[in-house]
Amino acid sequence: MELKIRHRRLHAFYTSKVLNAIMIVIVASLFLMAYMDSLLLPLICASLAFSFFIGYSLWLWLCKPKKIVVNTCLSDISFCMTIYYLFVTGLNATGQWWYIVPIVISVIVLCISFTAYKDESFEI
DSSP: OOOOOSOHHHHHHHHBHHHHHHHHHHHHHHHHHHHOSOOHHHHHHHHHHHHHHHHHHHIIIIIOOSEEEEOHHHHHHHHHHHHHHHHHHHHTOOOTHHHHHHHHHHHHHHHHHTTTTTOEEEEO
16 A cells, blocks of 8 residues: 655654654653653753754754655654653653663664664655
8 A cells, every 4th residue: 555645744754763763862861860860961961852853853844855864663663662651651650660671772772773774765
């Protein structure tokens, strides 16, 4: 079945490799904030990643590049990590493994994704 894309730039925004990798870094930083006693380092990391997210989003929407790299697998993993963070936060989990496992998984996913696993060049 052929996927029909109505708005190509919006599809590129949601499946962008860079934005989804930054989102995984933000969620991992939020997990570190919940796990660590000191909030300074995770807060700096999350705010820096969020500023990169805003900058790349503005570049994507205002400069309108012709092509970007998309990765649907990374997009799905980023979505699952965000939902898992919302679940754990809503559950108010006290066990440390609720926070350690997603941080380790995010490091592994980012290492694998930076080797161009399932990357596609998407023409907008």
